[in-house]
Amino acid sequence: MHLPQIKIPATYMRGGTSKGVFFNLEDLPLEAQEPGVIRDQVLLRVIGSPDPYGKHTDGMGGATSSTSKTVILSKSRKADHDVDYLFGQVAIDKPFIDWSGNCGNLTAAVGSFAISNGLVDADRIPKDGIATVRIWQANIKKTIIAKVPMTNGEVQETGDFELDGVTFPAAEVQVEFVAPADGEGSMFPTGNLVDDLEVPGIGTFKASMINAGIPTIFLNAEEIGYTGTELQEVINSDPQALEKFETIRAHGAVKMGLIQNISEAVARQHTPKVAFVAPPAEYVTSSGKHIDQTDIDVSVRAMSMGKLHHAMMGTAAVAIATAAAIPGTLVNLAAGGGDRNEVTFGHPSGTLKVGAEASLVGDQWQVDKAIMSRSARVLMEGWVRVPSETLNP
Template identity: 75%
Template sequence: MAHLPQVKIPATYMRGGTSKGVFFRLQDLPERAQAPGPARDALLLRLIGSPDPYGKQIDGMGGATSSTSKTVIVSRSTRPDHDVDYLFGQVSIDKPFVDWSGNCGNLSSAVGPFAISSGLIEASRIPKDGLATVRIWQANIGKTIIARVPMTAGEVQETGDFELDGVTFPAAEVQLEFVDPAADEEGAGGAMFPTGRVVDDLEVPGVGTLKATMINAGIPTIFVNAEAIGYTGWELQDAINADTKALAMFEAIRAHGAVRMGLIRNVEEAAQRQHTPKVAFVAKPVDHVVSSGKRIGAGEVDLLVRALSMGKLHHAMMGTAAVAIGTAAAIPGTLVNLAAGGGAREAVRFGHPSGTLRVGAQAVQVQGEWSVAKVLMSRSARVLMEGWVRVPGDSF
């Protein structure tokens, strides 16, 4: 039996924030994978090593967690006032599909550096030293992200002293500005609060009726109070990810919340939309210990947040969920805002399993509708490896 040889594809393996992923220029993908469709999905699945019934992604570039089973495709943008288009694919670990329904906020920090280093930005827009401004069109949800990338001697500066909880080593700071982050109709139903309320009663069979803030900002997210589901808000991964009953409860909350948000028509469709919405639970701050063993005092944060991604508690915080947290914290009456002490605020520092994160947001209410012009946060990014990835020629 004849077997096709492997195909070599130029690629860059990058860390962005607390995630890692394989980055491609659209023009470097095989021709049949340059357009959305089954060939592209099959290519990315095989490249990452999915679906893997062992849950390890040994035969691929994935790291067997939601934070490391990611792909990014970047191309020059034809949109006015944008430099590049950025498309994110969340690859399922154990199922044969790629979820294109949302963005990855952490990997957003690596898009600007990748675009500059890959020759996708006009040279006239790149300073030799200082900050390069990269205008990114986030194609999954139709939103603009502004990245400010440090440059030294004409090259992207990757090393530095900026520390990010959840990342072991310091690096150069990349400033991100998520412009008008409330998702549009393509991404998540149009309104920032799809039900028209900042808090709803969400009925979840087998769980009960929970107070919930369901928001479209950064990524569709469902927030509930930790104490309402039997948690403290300072749990670490093992407390939840090893508990099959807890994971089933969170998936039920996610599925029923997705229906209420208008993202899916019935709960059965949730299985084919794993990336969105996210589920998070919030609590008022208390002294606690994070995964590194570091002690965080109650006075060091405004609230505690834990979030699930692809069915598991995240080891830190998804960047897009951080946008949702910052947005919700700025709007009086949301569960996030109340956990942070209530009232008006333009920034919030929250605790997550790996430490803390600060996010800035300014919310305004016009004719009863809330909007946020932009959300600000800092991350870091670094090239881990560059060259070619290989996949069997008959796999896509």
Template identity: 75%
Template sequence: MSESVQNKYVPQIKIPATYMRGGTSKGVFFKLNDLPEAAQQPGVARDQLLLRVIGSPDPYEKQIDGMGGATSSTSKTVILSKSESAEHDVDYLFGQVSIDKPYVDWSGNCGNLSAAVGPFAIANGLVDASRIPENGVVEVRIWQVNIQKTIVSQVPVVNGQVQETGGFELDGVTFPAAEIPVAFKDPADGEGAIFPTGNLIDELDVPGVGVLKATLINAGIPTIFINADDIGYVGTELQDVINGDGKALAMFEAIRAHGALRMGLISDISEAANRQHTPKVAFVGPPVDYLSSSGKSVNASDIDLVVRALSMGKLHHAMMGTAAVAIAAAAAIEGTLVNLAAGGGGQRNAVTFGHPSGSLRVGAEASLNEGRWHIDQAVMSRSARVLMEGVVRIPGDSF
């Protein structure tokens, strides 16, 4: 090969990165100042860099040439920096990378990866050393940049290092690890009302589907809840039933788009295609016995309701952490579809719901002030682990 041909192509560059699992998701974590200068600010360069790291857009939907795992749960990126606020340790920015489109969605948070932010921050010098005991628990105060909210993570430390191994089991994750309680403070997205329409239940008219009862809530992440039996389901369906049915996926996308419009998240239905990460759409039902995706029995007597949720156009294999916050918030308020599916009967400060991989318990504190609902915080336990750390490589002309 001639020298002129050899010099035609720009070589790969190295970017320090850590590949982490947080809850039931995985993502590539970066420190802001480790990114190339052009990508240290929001914009096209940053988006193109992250797309190339993950391996998108991929018309084959496999992300073979990148770090993504070809699902919404594994097509994620996180950028962290020492917080500019005295009340927080770390600023956390989340980017959901589309698999088949050249698009990074910055419109919401990832609740699962929130559990990995604290451990990463401690291990990478983003938390003041004076706050890290030799043995004990570090309260990491996280500023979630996407939704401008506070998350507080309780990270165990042993011998001055983050404890990653442990006996905490999380359905949807194969192996146990150390438990990390995560509290989402005032989790309504942005400055909007928890119920954007002012109603606990709305009627959503979706062409081709009909009029559906829906709870449109803005807590953790904007979420559209509908009753499973209104769309011909039970609420115990696993991924193959939904994800292998193109007609069903189109129906859910139509519901999501019209719900987004009603919630004021978009001004025209056509805009939904470029806002894939939010809102989520979920369907709920009363507790019933079923077998999880791993073959584990989930007993109706052990749960309050069943919930299935879609993320980036596909049924999630477990439950998004932010959607779990929305479930907890809706369950805490009497009269929502989630509360009614759990049996109604007043406010709840905790709920256990069944999802495709098993079950999860989440708590929320709700209060009614001057006729407006407010969620003080939602709490759940997750786990996190470093899978690999070092550098990722991408062609130098990718961004």
């Protein structure tokens, strides 16, 4: 006997240059309200993974790392916070959800969803002006502040703020990542601003490995055979290049102490990220826009879930801003060196300006906050459907 599908309330949202399926925790089936196999089965089926065809034809995913995402939100249990935010990065061709990191882009949509779905106390929401939503990022246990514009008691989504990598303008949402160093211990887990990262069979590379926003391994583009102005097809159409980046990522993860041996990297696909930097140079973006050398401080390209990202992950932008603010890192040196509290970097879709405040306390660097502007918009709301057997252990 074939059972009918079950309906789950959901909202499909764009946040920054990503989009994903958002859920109120209380709307999930009881069996999926706790972490575990059933929750993962439900969310995998919602997205349409695993899909050996790599298309997500039978799900809500978009078959890229930027569009294969799920978010679970609930009223915060944390003092002085409004909403708890849990993010799941869904693998496309594997039955796997990575819960190890945050999505900085989708963070821009969290405040909007929280307000519209009653997760923020009414007395904290102005009828007009800016609503300050205090977000507890449950994956990495960090505070994020979203400044959400309000008009006539409702979230304002339309506006004239343009974000490279997003086709249409929308309302600006300022996102502030408070003390964004990710994880326990030092922001630089090896104790060095620059390390020699030895990757057997490939080479030894200069690397700045930082825990801020999301664990990130920064390399010099020139050392790995690139200019820093590449677009997606240059790297994503090259299987050998993708394999090289994944091998570098695995060895970097071990050196950062995120995993014990390289075989564990396959179960931690979302983190760390690998990015490569170069001094500013002119290039043409994926949409045909000309970026002049004087438009940016540094060129950055980043890998996400095994592919070159079409723009820049929000959490990686935090890592870029933080590293740029600390003299001597590869990002700082590529941007010209010296002290700075903001940086404009070039990515495949255009440019992004992001700020960070870093300070040296004793012999340890710390970052107080990183700030960037994004936008967000509800694309669709209603119910997603999944087969009833998805709830079976």
